Amino acid sequence: MTLTTPALLFPAISLLLLAYTNRFLVLAQLIRKLAQEERDEHLETNTRQILLLRRRISLTKRMQLAGVFSFLLCTLSMFALFLSLELTGMVLFGVSLVTLSVSLIYSLWEIQISTNALNVQLKDVEDQMRSSRPRAGNRGGDT
Numbered sequence: 001m002t003l004t005t006p007a008l009l010f011p012a013i014s015l016l017l018l019a020y021t022n023r024f025l026v027l028a029q030l031i032r033k034l035a036q037e038e039r040d041e042h043l044e045t046n047t048r049q050i051l052l053l054r055r056r057i058s059l060t061k062r063m064q065l066a067g068v069f070s071f072l073l074c075t076l077s078m079f080a081l082f083l084s085l086e087l088t089g090m091v092l093f094g095v096s097l098v099t100l101s102v103s104l105i106y107s108l109w110e111i112q113i114s115t116n117a118l119n120v121q122l123k124d125v126e127d128q129m130r131s132s133r134p135r136a137g138n139r140g141g142d143t
Helices: 009-039 044-082 086-132
Strands: none
Touching: 009 044, 009 086, 044 086
8 A cells, every 4th residue: 555545535535524514504504594483483393403403413513523533544544654654554544444434424314314304394384385275165255
């Protein structure tokens, strides 16, 4: 294994961390919006969304930590290989790959929760649409 092998992961991990940061920023915006709505009026939907957002924030933190740890291990792997400590470099690179995989698993889990949160929102919109539609027997103008 050469010094360039772990270096190949640098752009991928960097882009992954950028994507995670963007997810975090979107979650922060959603939480602020939800907090404002909750101050204005209490909705059952908000309670469910808050629970899902709390889980998503926790998972986002974990996937960011695992991603940063993977990046650090990859850097240490390159340093070990630079010092001609091939076995240490290979082990560090292997652990870096494992932590990157853990980060991706957390990301998949967060995506699943995000999809569930969207389904909660869609269900509420559908319920509102059903309740606001005129019934078949009720026509406007007929009394």
